Amino acid sequence: DTEVTQTPKHLVMGMTNKKSLKCEQHMGHRAMYWYKQKAKKPPELMFVYSYEKLSINESVPSRFSPECPNSSLLNLHLHALQPEDSALYLCASSPVRTSGGKNNEQFFGPGTRLTVL
Amino acid sequence: QKEVEQNSGPLSVPEGAIASLNCTYSDRGSQSFFWYRQYSGKSPELIMSIYSNGDKEDGRFTAQLNKASQYVSLLIRDSQPSDSATYLCAITGAGGTSYGKLTFGQGTILTVHP
Numbered sequence: 001d002t003e004v005t006q007t008p009k010h011l012v013m014g015m016t017n018k019k020s021l022k023c024e025q026h027m028g029h030r031a032m033y034w035y036k037q038k039a040k041k042p043p044e045l046m047f048v049y050s051y052e053k054l055s056i057n058e059s060v061p062s063r064f065s066p067e068c069p070n071s072s073l074l075n076l077h078l079h080a081l082q083p084e085d086s087a088l089y090l091c092a093s094s095p096v097r098t099s100g101g102k103n104n105e106q107f108f109g110p111g112t113r114l115t116v117l
Numbered sequence: 118q119k120e121v122e123q124n125s126g127p128l129s130v131p132e133g134a135i136a137s138l139n140c141t142y143s144d145r146g147s148q149s150f151f152w153y154r155q156y157s158g159k160s161p162e163l164i165m166s167i168y169s170n171g172d173k174e175d176g177r178f179t180a181q182l183n184k185a186s187q188y189v190s191l192l193i194r195d196s197q198p199s200d201s202a203t204y205l206c207a208i209t210g211a212g213g214t215s216y217g218k219l220t221f222g223q224g225t226i227l228t229v230h231p
Contacts, residue, residue, distance in 0.1 A: 031217065042205055042221035043161065056218065090160055097217035100148025101168060104209055104217055108153075108160040 003027075004109035006091050012115045015081060021112045023074040023091030031097040032074040033106060034066060035090040043090055043108075049074060050097040081116045088113055120144060123206050123222035132231050136193040140206030140222055143187070150182055150189045151219070153205040161205055165191060196229040203227070 004025045013019050023032065031050050035043035048056035049068040057066075063085075065077040074091055088111045095103040124139045138152075149168055153161035167173045167180040167189065179192040189208075193200055206222040 042224055043219075045218060048217065050217075088160075094217070099216055100209055102166070104149050105151070105163060105166055106219060107163060111160045 004091055004093055004107055006089075006109040006112050008112060009110065010113045010115075012117065013078065013081065014117050015083075017081075018077070018079045020078065021076040021089055021091075021114075023076075023109055024072055025093040025107075025109075026072055027093065027095075027107070028071075029093035029095050029107075030071060031094045032068065033092040033094075034074070034076055035092065035108075037088040037090055037111075047076075048097060055097060078114075081114075083116050086114055086116045120220050121206055121208055121222040123204075123225045125225070127226035127228055129228045129230060130196050132196060132198060132229055134196050134229075136196045136200065136227055136229070138191040138193075138204050138206075138225050138227065140189045140191075140208075141187055142189070142208050142220075144208070144210050145184075145187065147184075147187075147208045147210060149209040150180070151207040152178075152180060152191045153207060153221075154200075155203045155205060155224070157202075193227075196227075198229050198231055201228050 007022045034046040037043045046060045047066045052068045067075040090111045091109040092106040094106045098104050121142050130136045152165040154164045155161045165180040167182045173180045177194045181190045203224040205224045207219045
């Protein structure tokens with residue numbers, strides 16, 4: 001299995017809602033990532049987990065809360081979002097978090113298209 | 118200066134031609150270099166990775182790396198309309214806070230016309 005899966009594919013939520021995005025991989029990867037991508041822009045890194053521990057938080061607002069329950073799963077909990085948070089949310093994984101080489105190749109899931117009303 | 122810069126597009130080539138996509142970077146300690154292809158409305162797909170100076174070929178794709186010039190490129194031979202997409206150059210840094218972090222260029226939109 002060489003896939004990263006994400007659910008849901010689409011999500012529409014109000015500014016007072018609480019929702020969660022889910023990501024799963026069964027490649028045995030030990031590094032997982034959340035990215036946000038706005039239209040016509042490259043992905044922006046939000047969080048990095050390495051061996052189920054949060055390694056990087058790119059100064060993301062606290063209305064986004066990541067969680068890594070085990071080595072295969074990554075969640076992103078959403079609360080009190082703003083309309084400007086509407087974007088494509090991408091999950092990725094790599095064998096490990098390293099400075100270089102094949103073990104740093106990141107594979108992306110299909111993404112969740114989020115719309116905040 | 119941006120950390121990773123790609124040649125501004127859009128780039129339009131005829132079917133069967135060679136498409137050349139270029140990327141320069143500012144961090145001399147950068148370790149790994151990747152090209153992702155992203156179709157409209159889809160997620161990025163890793164198509165090439167290169168780690169040492171020189172050329173690396175995979176089918177119709179060739180990645181070229183020149184660390185002295187801080188330059189990486191992607192050549193697509195015999196371009197097909199199905200190659201029409203945005204191509205993202207991505208680089209991992211030397212270490213510290215850049216450890217394992219991908220930095221993307223702004224992307225180049227490629228259109229291959231029949």
